[in-house]
Amino acid sequence: MNYQILDLETYKRKSHFEYFSQLAYPYVGVTADVEITEFHAKIKEQRLPFFLSFCYCAAL
Template identity: 35%
Template sequence: MPKQVYCFDIKKLNSKKMSEKHGIMLDTWERKAHYEFFTAFSDPFFGITVNVDFTEGYRRASELNCSYFLFYLYCSLAAANKIESFRYRIENG
């Protein structure tokens, strides 16, 4: 079965229907060159490390009486999900 690239819809991510996705037409996709470049690697991943001042987030988590870790994790994932290219998934590959 050929590889399929999907993008999750941000409107669905904010609802209970997180599993809804739509396929990407690789032939006309504007990120096709990036996809082909990285899928040629045996380990096509990379990471980025940055320093972030989360003092205000820590204060807000304390105000809400919730776990700092869960608050930070929620904020990080919410921010990442606002970027469409971070929501792509490859299936069958």
């Protein structure tokens, strides 16, 4: 696994990190590599919003 050290002072998602780091334990995060090339082309073709479309599919 490749790790990258981030400078939190210049990190564009600093506010997200601060919010989630203050939550009470336990909480779980999961990451995965997902191939979405065809998905992206299809929603772009149909002029659908990426984020909402992706959330819909992930929730199924």
